[in-house]
Each structure stands twice: as C-alpha cells, then as structure tokens.
Amino acid sequence: MPGKPLKVLITRPKAKAQQLALLLNQQGIVNTSQALFDYQKNASAHDIATALENADILIFVSVAAVEFAHASYPLPNNLSQTIFAVGNATKKALQAIGITTTLSPSPQQEHSEGLLKLPQLSKVIGKRIIIFRGNGGREHIANSLTLRGAEVRYIESYQRVWRTLPIIIAEQWRAQKINCIVVTSNDILLALLKYLASTTNSTDNYWQSQCLWVVVSDRIEKNAKALGLTRIINTHGASSQILCNTLQALSCS
Template sequence: MTSSKLKVLITRPQEKGRVLAQKLNKLGIAASHQPLFSYQPLADQSAIQQTLALAPNPVLIFVSVAAVEYAHVTWPLKHWRHHSVIAVGTATQKALQQYGLEQVICPGQHNSEGVLALPALADVNGREIIIVRGDGGRELMAETLTRRGAKVNYLESYQRIWLSLPKDIPQQWRAEQVNCIVLTSNALLERIMDLLAPLDEFWQKNCLYIVASKRIADKARALGFHRVINARGAGDQAITDTLLNL
C-alpha cells in the first residue's frame, strides 16, 4: 500500500494530533484526527517545590513534551534547581529549551533504554534523580537507576483523561475508509484494542498500524494485529517519513 492510498487516523491528544494531521494532508496523505484522551494538570506548585526540596541538586529527566509543558505551567522551569537535565526525545528537548533550559542532554535512541545508556547516567551512586512524567508509565528507568545506587523520585505533572467516544466510532472510521492508525504509546494501543477487539477482522488483519517503538510493535503483534510498522520514534518527522516511504 502506497501513502497515496492511505486514510490515516491520528490518535494523539489535543493540538499535537491536529498539527500532525494537517502536515500529512499538506503532503498528500489523507489524515484525520481523533484524540483518545486529554491531559489534566496533576501536580500543584507546592508538590513540585516539596519534591525539589528533597533533592536540592538533582538530575531531571523529562519523558515527554506534555510532562515539560504541565510542569512549566505549574511552576516555571527557570525556578527548578538542577545538576543536569535529560530529555527522552528531541521534541521534549526542544520544549525544555523553549522554556529556558538550554543545556539539555538527549540520547540518540529516544526511549528509556537510550536514556539509561547515556554516559551521564553510568555512575549515579548517591545521585538524586527526579523523573518528570504523567501518571503511570514504564518503571524501567527508575528501577535501573535505583539498582545503580541513585535515589529516584517521580514528579507526575499531568494525568490522562480518557475520552468517552460513541459506541459506533469504529463503524464511523470504517465508513471514512480509515486503513491506517498511528499509535505512539502502549496506552493508546490498549485503548484501540478495547475499542476494536469485538468487531470485524479488518482492524486486526487489514488495517496498518504505525507505532513509535519496537516495544509497541511487539505488543501490537502479540495482541493479534497483523500489519505493524515501527517508525522508530514518536515525533512528527519519524511518523511522516515512515508514511512517505511506504
């Protein structure tokens, strides 16, 4: 299937999903946007200050753009004392730089494994580390850094609010001839599975799924999805390049 024959569904939340859909349409790839969840602030200023007070010179690890944005809105990042700052991906790095944190480390591999391979985290015995994220998520970074001797705390700056969608939304997508769905997290994959699992085999056998990592791809295949492509990144460029190169 070439990109010109695709009808792509973007499931990212809010503005990020809308912007990606617009980019794809301008490139001649038909795309629509249906967010599956929205964001809501979770931490307040006192919670952030209390967490930072327990770790006066920490390594800050931000796992997503949303983690950056909701942390900054709650308490501007210029007030956050730190030893160093790490972003999981380039979009997160750019968001941090936009808010005034210019020296941001970013791994070449944009996931937890890439962060853990950074030389800056090789010797962290006794080091305070704060992982800024949403509610829930992978525990690999915290568990590995703790084994290396670090003192790790989470700061959850936002939570996901799953949207209530019409029961016939899969039928609507079929009527719109959606044949490709972009999924950038395991949470989105699981939600899509909940929506589509009881229905016709098209979604498992014929629909194409563009996912952001090998981990998501492996899980999608384990859930029974036949046509899965790993874009090797959750950013707009990685997803766009993957679709254009089909």
C-alpha cells in the same frame, strides 16, 4: 500498499496530532485524528518546589510533563541540576521556557532505552533523581536507575483522563475507509483495541488483520504482535517528521 491510497488515523494527543496532520496534509495524505485522552494538571507548586530542592538530576519524559510542571510551578532557567529529556520535542519544550542545558538521546533513540544508554546516567550511585511524568506509565527508567544505585522519585505533573468514545466514531472510521493507524504508546494501543473490540462484530477482523498499524518502538511492536495485529510498521522514532517520512514512503510504495 500498491493501488490503495493511505487513509490514516492519528491517535496522538491533540497538539501532536495537529502537528503530524499538517505534515501529512502537505504530502497529500488523507488523515483524521482522534485523541483517546485529555491532560489534566496533577501536581502542586509545593510538590515541585520541594522536589527541586532535593534533587541532583531531573528527567522529563514528555512535552506534557514539562508544560504541566511549569504551569504549576514556573521552572527557573538557572536550575543547578543536570537535566535530561527523553526526546527532542521534550528538549524543545524545556528550551521554550528558558532551560537550554539539556541532555537527550539521538533522534533514533527517543525512548526510555535510549535515555538509559547516555553515559551521563551510567554512574548515578547516591544521586537523587526526580522523574517528571504523567500518572502511571512505564517504570523502566526508575527501575533501571534504582538498580544503578540512584534514589528515584516521581513528580506526576499531569494525569491522563481517558475519553469514552461512542460507537459511531468507529463506524465513521470504517466509512472513511481508514486503513492505517498511528499508535505512539502501549497505553493508546491497548485502549484503542479495547474500544474496537467493543464496537465490532467478533467475526470482523478488519482492524486486526487488514489495517496497517504504524508504531514507534520495538516494545509497542512486540505488544501489538502479541495482541494479534499482523500488519505492523515500526518507525523506531516518535517525532512527527519521522512518522510523516514513513507514511510518505508507504503511500508511494
């Protein structure tokens, strides 16, 4: 974006948004944050205890899945199950509560597809697998492992409570000359586009055709294109450092 400094909108949940904002501030990249949802505890101690008694493999899909499960039922650090984390941040969240023997994909494969490529999940016939996640969400991991012969259940340790944003927020983004938006999930992408459509004149296509959208996976990129976005950068990774590196490179181009 030669001659046009980046002004970035971060749409991640609060903790991850703060982490990315700190890195961007250190690089002198102007940014603002707006979470689209909040987290709320969703599973009981009994639910989690019962699941742990009847599982061979545990999969944690996010930091929130770890933190809210542990808040509901303190997870012992000597679990006998094989434990997987979808990404490095989730792995670190498990380490923070004393669970150190965790398997996870490489940094460039921190998503469902990367997890499913791990050889330890290739032969799971008859295995009882518990996936810790939020309410709803993608079914790809469960469906794939079921096809491989596993018995899969969910513990939805938290739920997302979506915010209702007033029109003035979108007006503030335009006043701040936001020209780049970071989106890290399809749910966030859909919610944000729905909000922008409700606050923008139908003839105004700024967000769709002029704003740069930074996404973190092929799946989100494909969906963004299908929804009419034209300027898309795929970082192929959702860590704050990967996002910062991409935005720093863009700001220097």
